[in-house]
Amino acid sequence: MARRDRMRLGAFLYPGGHHVAAWRHPSSDADAGINxxxxxxxxxxxxxxKFDLIFLADGVSIRGDDLDALSRTAIRYVGQFEPLTLLSxxxxxxxxxxxxxxxxxxxNEPFHVARKFASLDHLSGGRAGWNLVTSADPREAWNFSRESHLAHANRYARAEEFVDVVRGLWDSYEDDAFVRxxxxxxxxxxxxLHLLAHEGAHFSVRGPLNVPRPPQGHPVVVQAGSSEAGKALAARTAEVIFTAQQTLEDAVAFYADVKGRMAAHGRDPDHLKIMPGAFPVVGxxxxxxxxxxxxxxxxxxxxxxxxxxxQLTGADLSAYPDDAAVPELPETNGGKSRQDLFLRLARREGLTxxxxxxxxxxxxGHWTIVGTPAQVADALxxxxxxxxxDxxxxxxxxxxxxxxxxxxxxLPELRRRGLFRDAYEGSTLRENLGLPRPPHRIPSAARGSPERGAA
Amino acid sequence: MARRDRMRLGAFLYPGGHHVAAWRHPSSDADAGINxxxxxxxxxxxxxxKFDLIFLADGVSIRGDDLDALSRTAIRYVGQFEPLTLLSxxxxxxxxxxxxxxxxxxxNEPFHVARKFASLDHLSGGRAGWNLVTSADPREAWNFSRESHLAHANRYARAEEFVDVVRGLWDSYEDDAFVRxxxxxxxxxxxxLHLLAHEGAHFSVRGPLNVPRPPQGHPVVVQAGSSEAGKALAARTAEVIFTAQQTLEDAVAFYADVKGRMAAHGRDPDHLKIMPGAFPVVGxxxxxxxxxxxxxxxxxxxxxxxxxxxQLTGADLSAYPDDAAVPELPETNGGKSRQDLFLRLARREGLTxxxxxxxxxxxxGHWTIVGTPAQVADALxxxxxxxxxDxxxxxxxxxxxxxxxxxxxxLPELRRRGLFRDAYEGSTLRENLGLPRPPHRIPSAARGSPERGAA
Structure with missing residues (x-):
């Protein structure tokens, strides 16, 4: 089990770096996205x-309509590897x-997602994790034969059912099914072998998944949303949360909020690792x-x-000059959590x-820390x-x-303080994060009974 | 360009081997599917x-309802890696x-397929190929929230449009678009950057694909169907055909038929490589x-x-004992080409x-060659x-x-006869197969004109 006195660390790989102008800087690879x-x-x-994990974001469309602006960035999904092929x-x-x-x-279809992450878990010997997101950009809908994207509430209802189907499919076989x-x-x-036979509002999926149960039982489920619906989903299903908080106060409130919701689902708060983004500029x-x-x-x-x-706020700001104060923004159908974050930031600091x-x-929108190694370590x-x-x-x-x-x-500074590992504790991602391996959804006592599915 | 005096060879990797009982044999790895x-x-x-390529089949469901039979095989997609993660x-x-x-x-959605193969092409430096198939098993439909699978004609109409969308998406950017x-x-x-803005009977896809144009221009398009609709699609779009013919006569007829159809599409017959399956047992x-x-x-x-x-014929044979002659089989909605093949084989040889x-x-159903190295080389x-x-x-x-x-x-025998390469001719799959690199869909003369798409 993980010790609470050690941090978990992810390396979030974004083509040439997370700074929007990184690709122009000599310390980045300009062609990183396809290198x-x-x-x-x-x-x-x-x-x-000894990072716990590497993390890849994704988008299934370019992000924006302004060609001049798009063509000056490397990070708005204009052209880069697809994450599952890259991780494989x-x-x-x-x-x-x-x-x-x-x-x-x-x-996506839950069968494809369940299958690809199960496959990656087998390929990597139990190191896969799935960051479950919902898509909020209308340009994504237009790439998938839909006229508009789903409303926020519907996206989350679909996501709730989607994750249950995926987890059910990962349990198509018991761990020791393949006797060979x-x-x-x-x-x-x-x-x-157990059929899923799922029939729900959004999906009808019979199964079984045609991949043996993953080495980790289930790949680690990560979630990135911080809206109300996102927190509810995370409290029920997530094992890692990637989130964005600018201030210590916001971070502590978010942490207590989400972990506090877990008991209602019978979950141990230790079985969810909250890992906010941190953007460190070190000298x-x-x-x-x-x-x-x-x-x-x-x-x-x-x-x-x-x-x-x-793009981040979902708001049209063209009527406001650069030196105007940030206006009250109307509610949109975009990602709510980011919009709230920027509004709060602008109000708190009175920004133009x-x-x-x-x-x-x-x-x-992520927490930016500019300082010496000791200052960055202090902040973390x-x-x-x-x-x-966490x-x-x-x-x-x-x-x-x-x-x-x-x-x-x-890292040497964090290690001197005993805050980060010197060696991996385990061989799977779950073991290193200190997350339990999920038991099969069918309790062993019920197995072999007439209720079990048959192909 | 490829010389017609050299064969192209693929290595079709099937978990523990292509023989249905391979997994029980000591010369196979029993756990191959997830190893x-x-x-x-x-x-x-x-x-x-120096094989030209490795080839992976796929199925998005287990293949069959008879659990006793399924649980005795390793090759009916009961549990193995997903092909794109494995190839990556x-x-x-x-x-x-x-x-x-x-x-x-x-x-699948054409955007996902275009993106993953483009990503694999970048990851591999121009070595990706997509074997385009249609799905004929109702169990596959049941994994994707559909009650029944598409009829044969509809599957091919969808496939025809699908491949056009995928190729269009691969041309979202021109080759030299990323100036960095x-x-x-x-x-x-x-x-x-060129929007696709496709609006068709099956798909509406705006684009652009968010991956730069693949190193090969387009990954090589492979096709496996041998029905009438399959041959029509292949003559128009395929660059490699994987097919099954038992006899020399059938193989020559198929080759002439498909290559003969290409002129109607303005295609050079050399730009399609026909590579039937061959199952060699060598001693x-x-x-x-x-x-x-x-x-x-x-x-x-x-x-x-x-x-x-x-499963291969789509017919219920339970009424016929093992030593009965093969009956006339009723037409099904399954894969037509395999059904025809087995019927012809049974009639030709009077099989029980x-x-x-x-x-x-x-x-x-693939061509089985049992013999010495010289005999196998003679047959090929x-x-x-x-x-x-080819x-x-x-x-x-x-x-x-x-x-x-x-x-x-x-291979040494084929090399002695000058029938197979000693070294790779090129660095991409296209170069080794002797296939031209596809020009961008928008002729250079038309670029920069008002018709070009704008995001």
Whole structure:
């Protein structure tokens, strides 16, 4: 079991880095999005440093309509690897690190998602995780023969059912179903095959999944939404939450809120690891760190900053000049949690449009820490010890440079303080995160009874 | 360009081998379906031997309702890796061999298929191929919230539109769209992004695909259907055909038929490589080969043989005893080409049910060659030179044993005859197969005109 005195750390790999202008900076690979050697190097670096996992985001459309702004960015899903193919590739060059990919419940089929993550779990010897998201961009709907995207409530109703179907499919076989008895001519024990026979509002899925039960039982289920519906889903089903909080206060409130909801589902709060994003800009001195950050900020084109702010908030800001105060934003059908986050940030600090877009564009709403290794470690330690986080999803500003910096400068400091591991505890992602292996959905006492499914 | 005097060869990897009882034989890995090391070894063996490609089949359900029969086989999609995750994994441990995976047009979205194969093409440096199939098993429909599967004609109409959408999406960007101009702050040239804006009977897909144009322009499009609708689709769109013919006569007729249809689409017959399946059982002597085959046949359980025959023909044969002559089979909604093949085979040779199921089960209707290295090479050479094939998709009876045999015994014989390469000619699958790189769908003269799509 994981010790609460050690942080969990994810390496969130974003093509050339998380800063919106990273691709223009010499410490990033400009062609990172389709450079397999770049990702292999990052994965090996993160594994050598004993990160719990690498994390990949996803989007099934470009994000935006403003071609001028889009063509000046590398990170709005304009052109890069698809995450499951990339992680499967990386599973062949790593041995211990977890592999978490995002896949939307809105424009996928649960059978495909269950199957691909089960396959990745087998390929990697139990290192797969699925970051379950809903899709909020209308451009995604237009790529899948739909006229408009689902309303927020419907997206979450579909997601709730989707995750249940996926988990049910992962239990199509019992762990020891495949006996492979050459002499007796029995490849699997038919009593250990269970049909799902799911019939719900959104899906009708018979099963079985045609992959043996994953090494982890179930790949780790990660979730990224922070809206009310997102928190409800997470409390019931998530094992890791990737979230965005700017302040310690918000982080502690979110942590207590979500963990507090778990008892109602009969869940142990330790079985959910909350890992907010953290965007660290590290320098040997504070001045060096500030200079690094300023150099990146200077590379943000105004067209890119405004466009990204509009995408993140779902609001049309074209009527407001750069130096106007951020207006009250109307409610949209987009991702609610990000919109709230930026509104609160702008109100709290009285920001103008320009100030907000520079803040938003740099780390897209994630917690930005600019400082020395000790300052970055202090900030992470404070939030960890205050129970605002069980760990962090580290979002390097540039890649590979920003990951190399974090590994070389911050990790030794965290280790000196006993806050991060020196060696992997286990061989699966679950073991390293300190998450229990899920029992099969059919209690062993009920197996072999007439209720069991038969193909 | 490829020389017509050299064969193309695929290594069709099926978990523990293509023989239905392979998993029971000591020269196969019984746990092959979820053994990543097994597949890495096979991929490296095939690449060292200079095979053009490795080929993976797929099914999105288990294949059958008879649990007793299913639980005695390893090859009816009861439990194994999903092909695209597996090929992405193998792309990290190989450098030159082509990587072809099957994906159905019936229960997938063209955006997902276009994206994953484009991603694999980038991951592998231009080695991806997509084997386009339609799904004929009702159990597949039941995994995707549908009550019944599409009728044969509708499946092909959907497939025709599907492949056009996928190809259109691969051309979302021009080859040189990503300029990555750090100084000027322009990541891609917006004039080189083209929306698809497809509106058809089955799909409405706006695009663009959020992956740069693949290194091969388009991954190689492979097709496996041999029905009338399948041949029509292949003549218009396929670049490789994987097919099943038992006799030289059938193979020559199929080859002439499909290549003859290409002129109507303005296509050069050389731009389609016909690669029938071949199931070689090789021994140093003819007696050793026959003994090897007999040992495998003896491992076929009668329940498995009958069940597989029923699955392949789509017919209910339970009313006929094993020693009855094969009856006239009623037309079904299943795969037509296999049904025809087995009916013809049974009539030609006057087979009983038992004789047919032993024949069908061994290689599932593919051409079985049992003999010495010279005899196997003779058979392949005859069919190649008679223009019954441009090459073969080799289906080893057991894996890894059967592939090792073919590489050690047959390939040297083919090389002595000048029929197979000593070294790869190119670095992409297209280059090795001798297929042209597709130009972008928008002629260069029309680019930059008002018709071009704009996001």
């Amino acid at each position: 397999a050697a770049h990702y292999r190097q990052l994965a090996r670096t993160a594994e050598a440093a 590739h990386l599973s062949a060059v790593t041995e211990r690190i977890g592999l978490v990919a995002t896949a939307s419940t809105t424009y 008895d050459r002499e007796g001519g029995r490849f699997f024990d038919p009593d250990k 040997q001195s504070e001045a060096e760190a500030q200079d690094k950050f300023a150099a990146l900020q200077a590379l943000i084109h105004p067209v890119v900053g405004r466009s990204l702010l509009e 449009i320009r100030e907000l877009y520079l803040r938003a564009a740099s780390a897209r 330690q404070e939030r960890f010890e205050a129970r605002g986080a 760990g962090f999803n580290i979002m390097p500003p540039t890649l590979p440079g920003g990951l190399d910096d974090f590994v070389a400068l911050v | 990543a090391a097994h597949y890495r070894q096979l991929a490296r063996t095939a690449e060292a031997a 994994h193998l792309s990290a441990v190989t450098e030159r061999i082509g990587l072809v995976a099957t994906a159905s047009t019936t229960y 101009d750090r100084e000027g702050g322009r990541f891609f040239d917006p004039d080189k 140093q002597s003819e007696a050793e080969a026959q003994d090897k085959f007999a040992a495998l046949q003896a491992l076929i359980h009668p329940v498995v043989g009958r069940s597989l025959l029923e 049910i038992r004789e047919l199921y032993l024949r069908a089960a061994s290689a599932r 050479q005859e069919r190649f030179e008679a223009r019954g094939a 090459g073969f998709n080799i289906m080893p009876p057991t894996l890894p044993g059967g592939l090792d045999d073919f590489v050690a015994l047959v």
